Amino acid sequence: MIEPVTSDQPALYLQLNGSSDFVNDVCGIGNALVDVLSQESDEFVQAAGVPKGSMTLIDEERATALYAQMGAGIEISGGSAANTIVGVAALGATAQYIGKVRDDQLGAVFAHDIRATGVTYQIDSAATGPSTGCCLILITPDAQRTMNTFLGASVYLSPEDIDLVAIAASKILYLEGYLFDPPEAQEAFRAAAACAHDAGRLVAVTLSDSFCVERHREAFVDLLQNHSDLVFANEAEICSLFQTDSFDEAIAQVKQLNVTAAVTRSEKGSVVVHQDHVLEVAAAPVDDLVDTTGAGDLYAAGFLYGVSQGLDLATCGALGSVAAAEVISHLGARPVANLSELAKTVLAP
Amino acid sequence: MIEPVTSDQPALYLQLNGSSDFVNDVCGIGNALVDVLSQESDEFVQAAGVPKGSMTLIDEERATALYAQMGAGIEISGGSAANTIVGVAALGATAQYIGKVRDDQLGAVFAHDIRATGVTYQIDSAATGPSTGCCLILITPDAQRTMNTFLGASVYLSPEDIDLVAIAASKILYLEGYLFDPPEAQEAFRAAAACAHDAGRLVAVTLSDSFCVERHREAFVDLLQNHSDLVFANEAEICSLFQTDSFDEAIAQVKQLNVTAAVTRSEKGSVVVHQDHVLEVAAAPVDDLVDTTGAGDLYAAGFLYGVSQGLDLATCGALGSVAAAEVISHLGARPVANLSELAKTVLAP
Numbered sequence: 001m002i003e004p005v006t007s008d009q010p011a012l013y014l015q016l017n018g019s020s021d022f023v024n025d026v027c028g029i030g031n032a033l034v035d036v037l038s039q040e041s042d043e044f045v046q047a048a049g050v051p052k053g054s055m056t057l058i059d060e061e062r063a064t065a066l067y068a069q070m071g072a073g074i075e076i077s078g079g080s081a082a083n084t085i086v087g088v089a090a091l092g093a094t095a096q097y098i099g100k101v102r103d104d105q106l107g108a109v110f111a112h113d114i115r116a117t118g119v120t121y122q123i124d125s126a127a128t129g130p131s132t133g134c135c136l137i138l139i140t141p142d143a144q145r146t147m148n149t150f151l152g153a154s155v156y157l158s159p160e161d162i163d164l165v166a167i168a169a170s171k172i173l174y175l176e177g178y179l180f181d182p183p184e185a186q187e188a189f190r191a192a193a194a195c196a197h198d199a200g201r202l203v204a205v206t207l208s209d210s211f212c213v214e215r216h217r218e219a220f221v222d223l224l225q226n227h228s229d230l231v232f233a234n235e236a237e238i239c240s241l242f243q244t245d246s247f248d249e250a251i252a253q254v255k256q257l258n259v260t261a262a263v264t265r266s267e268k269g270s271v272v273v274h275q276d277h278v279l280e281v282a283a284a285p286v287d288d289l290v291d292t293t294g295a296g297d298l299y300a301a302g303f304l305y306g307v308s309q310g311l312d313l314a315t316c317g318a319l320g321s322v323a324a325a326e327v328i329s330h331l332g333a334r335p336v337a338n339l340s341e342l343a344k345t346v347l348a349p
Numbered sequence: 350m351i352e353p354v355t356s357d358q359p360a361l362y363l364q365l366n367g368s369s370d371f372v373n374d375v376c377g378i379g380n381a382l383v384d385v386l387s388q389e390s391d392e393f394v395q396a397a398g399v400p401k402g403s404m405t406l407i408d409e410e411r412a413t414a415l416y417a418q419m420g421a422g423i424e425i426s427g428g429s430a431a432n433t434i435v436g437v438a439a440l441g442a443t444a445q446y447i448g449k450v451r452d453d454q455l456g457a458v459f460a461h462d463i464r465a466t467g468v469t470y471q472i473d474s475a476a477t478g479p480s481t482g483c484c485l486i487l488i489t490p491d492a493q494r495t496m497n498t499f500l501g502a503s504v505y506l507s508p509e510d511i512d513l514v515a516i517a518a519s520k521i522l523y524l525e526g527y528l529f530d531p532p533e534a535q536e537a538f539r540a541a542a543a544c545a546h547d548a549g550r551l552v553a554v555t556l557s558d559s560f561c562v563e564r565h566r567e568a569f570v571d572l573l574q575n576h577s578d579l580v581f582a583n584e585a586e587i588c589s590l591f592q593t594d595s596f597d598e599a600i601a602q603v604k605q606l607n608v609t610a611a612v613t614r615s616e617k618g619s620v621v622v623h624q625d626h627v628l629e630v631a632a633a634p635v636d637d638l639v640d641t642t643g644a645g646d647l648y649a650a651g652f653l654y655g656v657s658q659g660l661d662l663a664t665c666g667a668l669g670s671v672a673a674a675e676v677i678s679h680l681g682a683r684p685v686a687n688l689s690e691l692a693k694t695v696l697a698p
Contacts (some may be wrong), residue, residue, distance in 0.1 A: 018653070038465075039685070072435070072462035073682060075424035086421070105454040113421035116387075133455070334421060336388070 012274050014230060014260050014321040016171050023121070025093035025168035025308035026175045029162070030081025031154035031178050031185070031194055032099030034106045034126050035293070037145075037331055038073040040138040045146050052140070053083030055147040057181060064292035066136055075106070076332040077113035078135055079154075080208060081176040083294050083333045087301025087323050089118045090339040093308050096120040100193075102153040107132040113334070123161055126153045137293055143328070145293040157180035159191050167192055168199035171308050172230075174300070177208030180216040193227045204230040204306070206300055207237040207318035214240055224259045230307070232300045234264045251278065262317060264299050269321060272313050281317030281327035294333025298323040301335075302343070318346045361623050361660035363579060363609055365520050373469070374442035374657035376399040376519035378511070378525050378541055379430025380503035380534070382482040383455045383520030384642070386423055386494075386680055387422040389487040394495050401489070404558045406439070406530060412499035425681040426462035427484055428503075429557060430525040432643050432682045435466045436672050439688040443468040444655050445515050447541075456481040462683070472510055475502045485573065486642055492677070494630045494642040499549030504531035508540050516541055517548035520657050521579075523649070526557030531563040542576045551656070553579040553650055556586040561684025563589055573608045579656070581649045595643040611666065613648050618670060621662050630666030633674035643682025647672040650684075651692070667695045 042052070050056045050067060058066065062322055077086075082097055083330035089095040097114055101107030109130060114121045135150030137145050156178040157179075173196035179185045193203050205228050207213050213220055219242060221268055224231050231254075235247055238261070242253040247265075254261045270281040302323035306316030322345065326337050391401070397415060399405045407415065426435075438444040446463055450456030452474035452563055459481060463470045482501030486494050506528075516522055522545035528534045542552050554577050556562050562569055568592060573580050580603075584596055587610070591602040596614075603610045603622055610622040621628040651672035655665030669693065675686050 067461060070461075070465065072465045074457075075458060075680065076420065108423075109424060112416060112419075116419065116421045327473065332423065 005154055008032040011314065012277055012279065013310070013312055014202065014274070014307050016307070016310060017270070021165065022168060022169050022171050023094070024096045024170035026085065026088045026172045026174055026304050027096040027098070027167050028081040028174040029098045029189065029253065030079050030176040031133060031151055032082060032101045032110055032210065033079040033135045033149065033154060035076050035078035035135045035137050035333060036067065036070070036073045036109055037076065037137045037139055037293070038071045040071060040140060042140050043070045044136040045138050045140060048138070050146055050148060051211070052146050053144050054211050055149055058148050058150050060150055061134060063134065063148070066148055070136060070138070072110065074331065075109065076334060077110045078333050080178055080297050081174060083297035084174060084301045084304065085119055086114060086117045086334055087339060088305050088308070088342055089299045090335050091301065091305040091319070091323070091343055092340045093305050096163070096170065098123055098157070100126060100154050100157040100161060101132040102126045102129065104131050106134065107153065108335070126156050129153060129156055130276060139291050139293070143289045143292050150282065151182060152256060155185060157185045157188055159188050162188050162192050162320065164195045165177070167195045168201070170196070170201060172202045172304055174204045174304060175203070177206055177212050177216070180212065180219060197227070202225060202229045204304060206232040206233070206296065207241060208345060209241040210236040213237050217241060218290070222242055224257050228259050230260045230262070232262050232264070232296065232303070234296055238263050260313070262299070262303055262320065264296055264324070270299065270317050272317050274313055279314055279323060281314065286325045288329055290329055291331045292328050294327040296336065297333055298327040315346060319343055352595050353389045360663065360673050361626055361628065361661070362661055363551065363623070363656050364655070365551065365659060366367050366662040367520070371518050372443070372515060372521050373445045373519035374439045375434065375521045375653050376445040376447070376516050376524055377430040377434040377523040378413055378447045378528065378538065379428050379525040380500055381431060381450045381459055381481060382484045382498065382503060383459055384425050384427035384484045384486050384682060385416065385419070386425065386486045386640070386642070387420045388487055389420060389489060391489050394487050394489060398486070398499055399495055400560070401495050402493050403560050404527070407497050409479065409499055412483065412485060412497070414455055415497055419485060419487070422448065423680065424458065426459045426682060427682050428522060429527055429555065429646050431463060432521060432646035433650045433653065434468055435463060436647045436688060437654050437657070438467045439684050440654040440668070440672070440692055442654050445512070445519065447472055447506070447511060448500050449475060449506040449510060450481040450542055451475045451478065453480050455483065456502065464579050475505050478502055478505055488642070488680070492638045492641050494640060498530060504534060506534045506537055508537050511537050511541050513544045516544045517550070519545070519550060521551045521553055521653055523653060524552070524554045525562050526555055526569065529561065529568060546576070551578045552576060553581070553653060555581040555645065556590060559585040559589040560585050561622045566590060577608050579609045579611070581611050581613070581652070582646065583645055587612050611648070611652050611669065613645055613673070619648065621666050623662055628663055628666065630663065630670060633670040635674045635678055639677055639678055640680045641677050644673045645675040646682055647676040647684065664695060668692055
């Protein structure tokens with residue numbers, strides 16, 4: 001299914017550290033959201049006044065107004081890191097998720113769906129405050145997604161919600177950049193990263209969205225330089241981080257930071273930067289491109305699964321390609337096909 | 350896309366009666382439900398102890414237990430008559446729906462989705478009582494659906510909820526057989542049919558499910574004989590109604606009733622019985638059979654649209670075939686493609 005990764009370099013590895021006593025392969029923290037997807041025209045997106053292809057934060061009033069304008073939808077559990085963690089579990093690794101919902105119907109849907117995939121999810125639902133967060137996603141005929149997020153209960157994720165014991169016992173901690181938007185969650189973010197590093201574990205982050213990078217550029221550079229081992233980004237995000245239009249320039253800049261980077265480039269595949277090495281990874285073929293929601297999330301899932309299993313970085317990237325190709329071939333950001341079967345095309349070609 | 354209907358008989362019509370003053374082409378009444386779909390193995394369905402391919406009524410406790418066992422799902426508005434009415438509206442006719450939800454999140458999803466398709470839906474949500482009804486649907490690898498319905502708030506549909514003015518001003522009243530299950534809704538059912546007939550309108554019903562027919566066989570025969578102009582059924586339902594294993598025998602029996610019948614036979618197409626005439630209608634081709642949920646509902650949508658536009662019964666059947674083929678090519682019982690565009694392949698081949 002996927003072209004074998006060709007490289008004249010020796011196999012590269014991101015070393016797993018810490019003790020061999022672990023409970024989870026990966027523990028993820030993010031904004032817990034339920035996605036509401038509807039297929040809309042480009043004119044609709046334009047009239048809604050939101051930048052096509054990106055994520056815009058909206059308040060409850062705006063969410064209500066936009067939802068009223070949207071066509072009939074389907075509801076599927078989402079949330080960037082949650083999608084990734086579900087992918088990691090679907091690939092066969094042990095995974096835990098930390099994110100906050102309200103004790104309402106959509107919160108119950110979120111909790112059910114993530115647990116149904118075998119992910120450990122034991123955080124208490126909020127009993128008061130705003131309802132479970134949702135992401136109103138407009139899918140245009142070109143399969144592009146434009147996201148409008150009402151964070152709802154997810155912003156009430158606080159340091160007390162963070163299961164430090166679980167984090168210290170996870171090979172990799174994975175954090176979504178969107179967490180930088182609500183200040184309370186940002187605090188939780190830093191506490192979690194410190195805990196993981198204290199236990200000698202790996203810390204991985206995703207930049208999430210180019211506008212998110214713009215909103216928090218300095219914090220992100222500091223985070224990558226001083227607190228992370230692995231960063232995920234797409235072309236727009238890495239260019240936004242370094243305020244450049246040149247991809248090559250962005251890659252040169254990220255080499256200066258003390259972090260391994262996996263940068264996705266849609267149909268051009270991905271580029272993995274590790275120390276002085278730059279590895280190109282092919283995209284996996286997609287028969288029918290339906291909805292690009294979750295492409296980056298599932299790339300990260302495949303990659304993190306590989307790292308957690310001690311695989312080399314080229315194989316990690318190929319696993320990311322396969323998982324991303326699956327999720328963009330149907331509506332929604334959660335895998336539908338059997339990911340561990342698909343992974344075999346990479347692991348035992 | 351579809352084989353032209355060949356018939357050596359003159360075109361047959363179901364005459365529209367009543368005054369030409371109408372507000373809706375079709376007004377439907379049914380159990381308002383949100384579907385929760387998950388893909389499960391045959392073993393899962395067997396272990397759940399529910400008859401594969403049919404609809405089983407479950408209480409809230411059982412719904413909670415079954416949901417806990419199910420895999421990650423997607424939520425899409427459903428309800429048999431609601432699916433049909435959405436299809437009628439998507440084909441370009443004016444339509445109204447009557448069915449009860451609770452004032453909770455899934456109730457809001459149901460109301461949003463049906464209104465977003467252009468259907469008039471103005472019934473008040475229940476402020477107390479059970480939550481919005483849901484249908485837990487297990488999709489097996491053969492694309493068959495096995496439905497488990499918790500009726501929830503939908504059973505609180507009462508005669509006071511029925512908009513008699515709208516019914517008297519609709520060319521066709523459409524009623525789902527599932528309404529016969531809760532006694533209170535059955536009463537509303539009869540009141541609505543009487544109102545439509547008093548205004549000289551057509552009354553159409555669907556038998557819904559072979560077990561539903563078994564539960565209410567005598568009431569259904571009386572309804573068809575004395576209170577209906579058009580009945581929809583599939584092979585299993587019509588055979589159950591007449592307690593026969595022979596399809597030909599069932600067709601012979603339905604001819605004795607004073608009702609036009611449209612009987613669907615999956616990939617064998619459908620048979621329309623009108624007075625002494627029997628018309629065979631081909632199925633429309635399906636490239637990729639994904640989920641048969643809603644096949645009968647959307648067949649009824651195409652057929653009712655045709656009747657409401659004064660088209661002959663062969664064309665009504667062909668429209669039913671096209672709408673059914675669309676809905677079984679994807680997950681969920683609501684149309685995704687532009688039905689009025691698809692209908693053109695039948696209306697102007």
